Amino acid sequence: MNGRKTIQQIQKKKKDGQKITMLTAYDYPLASLVDAAGVDMILVGDSLANVVLGLQSTTEVGMEEMIHHAKAANRAVKQALLIGDMPFGSYQVDSNAAVDNARRFVEEAGCNAVKLEWFDQCLKVAEKIIKDGIPVMGHVGLTPQTAEKLGGFKVQGKDADSARKIIQYAKELEARGFFSVILECIPSQIAKIITEQLSIPTIGIGAGEYCDGQVLVTHDLLGLFDRYKPKFVKQYVNLGMSILEGVKQFRKEVEEGKFPDPLHSYSMNSDELANLKVRK
Numbered sequence: 001m002n003g004r005k006t007i008q009q010i011q012k013k014k015k016d017g018q019k020i021t022m023l024t025a026y027d028y029p030l031a032s033l034v035d036a037a038g039v040d041m042i043l044v045g046d047s048l049a050n051v052v053l054g055l056q057s058t059t060e061v062g063m064e065e066m067i068h069h070a071k072a073a074n075r076a077v078k079q080a081l082l083i084g085d086m087p088f089g090s091y092q093v094d095s096n097a098a099v100d101n102a103r104r105f106v107e108e109a110g111c112n113a114v115k116l117e118w119f120d121q122c123l124k125v126a127e128k129i130i131k132d133g134i135p136v137m138g139h140v141g142l143t144p145q146t147a148e149k150l151g152g153f154k155v156q157g158k159d160a161d162s163a164r165k166i167i168q169y170a171k172e173l174e175a176r177g178f179f180s181v182i183l184e185c186i187p188s189q190i191a192k193i194i195t196e197q198l199s200i201p202t203i204g205i206g207a208g209e210y211c212d213g214q215v216l217v218t219h220d221l222l223g224l225f226d227r228y229k230p231k232f233v234k235q236y237v238n239l240g241m242s243i244l245e246g247v248k249q250f251r252k253e254v255e256e257g258k259f260p261d262p263l264h265s266y267s268m269n270s271d272e273l274a275n276l277k278v279r280k
Contacts, residue, residue, distance in 0.1 A: 004112060005040055005081045007135050007179045013040070013212070014201040020213025022203055023221075026052050026069040031076035034218060041203075042080045043115065043215065044070040046087045046145070050227070051219040058144045059088040063101055066090075067109050074110030083137055084111035088145040091116050095125045102129045102136075113179065117143040118169050123176050130177045138173035140166050141207065142185035153230075155206075157186040170194045170202075182215065183207040185232070206232030 013020050022041040025031035026048045034042055048069055049061035070084045084105030091098035098116075105111040113135035116126060126136050141156045157163035166186060173181050180201045183191050188208020195202045195210050204211030216233060219225040223238035253259035268276075 003079055004077065005079065007081070007113070010040060010081060011179065011201060014199075020201055020203060022213055022215035023218045024215075025073050025076075025218060027072045028076045030218060031073035035077045035080050039080055040213070041083060041215075042073065042077055043083045043085055044073050044109075044111070045085045045217065047085075047217045047219075051217060051225045061087050063087060063090050063104065067104055070105060070109035070111055081113065082111045083113045083115050084109060086114050086116045091125050091129075092119055092121070095121070095128050098125045099128050099132050099134075102134045103132065106134055113137055115139060115182070117145050118173075119143070119146060123172055126173075126178065127176055135179045136177070137203075138170070138178040138181040139184065140169045140173070140181060141183050144184075153185075155185045155187065157190045163187070163190045166190060167194055167197070170198060174198050174200050183211060185230075206230060 010020060020041070021039045022043060023034050023039050024043050024045040024047055025034045026044055031042060044066065046058040046061050046066065048065065049055040049058045052069075053061065053065070055061060066084065066087050070082075074082060084102075086098070086101060086105070090101040102114045105114050114129065115137040116122065116129075117139040122138075126138070129136050142153065144153070157166045163186075166183075167190065170181050170183070178200060180203060181194075181198070182203045182205060183194060184204075185206040188210055191202065191204055191207040192210035195212055201212040203213040203215050205215050217225070220229065220233045221236045223235050223240045224243075226240060229235075250259065
């Protein structure tokens with residue numbers, strides 16, 4: 001963990017006008033690749049529920065699954081700041097339990113920080129976690145864990161009153177000691193106002209170009225998840241189709257007796273084989 005980026009280095013990028021990059025990873029192979037690409041922050045996101053476990057909602061994944069996958073990602077990450085996404089129910093009910101769960105991400109899973117979504121008691125809970133010495137990233141706008149209360153998965157802050165609330169929430173997060181905040185699915189003009197008024201970095205996902213950094217679910221940008229595709233997702237490659245073609249070719253060659261061939265098989269010394277047959 002010694003070579004990983006620090007909170008101070010991430011915050012300095014905002015001050016220096018340098019864009020910040022962030023992606024998700026939930027296992028050793030993917031975390032290795034994302035880290036090797038030089039991405040600044042890696043989030044072990046609760047999107048694990050959808051893109052890896054095949055669940056319908058992020059609210060269906062719990063602490064044990066999150067810790068399990070955070071441990072795997074931790075083994076791979078060398079240079080990025082690793083953040084654990086606190087799942088639904090791990091911090092909203094009991095503030096003392098929230099501290100314990102946040103501590104698990106750091107002490108047990110090796111994360112450098114945790115992320116939690118805005119909810120009514122968000123500030124009170126986060127204050128305890130931060131007081132315990134654990135850095136916290138916030139999340140405002142569309143908060144998937146409580147999307148039903150927001151009217152579903154849709155853009156937030158499109159009218160002046162709701163936009164004013166999101167701006168205020170972001171300011172309150174900074175005042176309470178959050179080191180950064182994710183802005184999800186809000187108009188780019190609102191993200192610009194927040195980014196200009198906050199001294200901590202803003203990381204956008206569906207929040208336009210004015211944020212200090214950007215985050216996407218890695219499976220989305222790699223074409224590995226096709227159940228749904230939000231407007232803000234840009235697919236950079238389609239690994240899903242490449243994998244499908246590769247698997248089809250494997251199946252075909254096995255069925256036709258073309259695989260394995262001598263190049264992909266082991267052989268025995270002819271004398272030893274003859275000796276084996278003689279003694280049979």
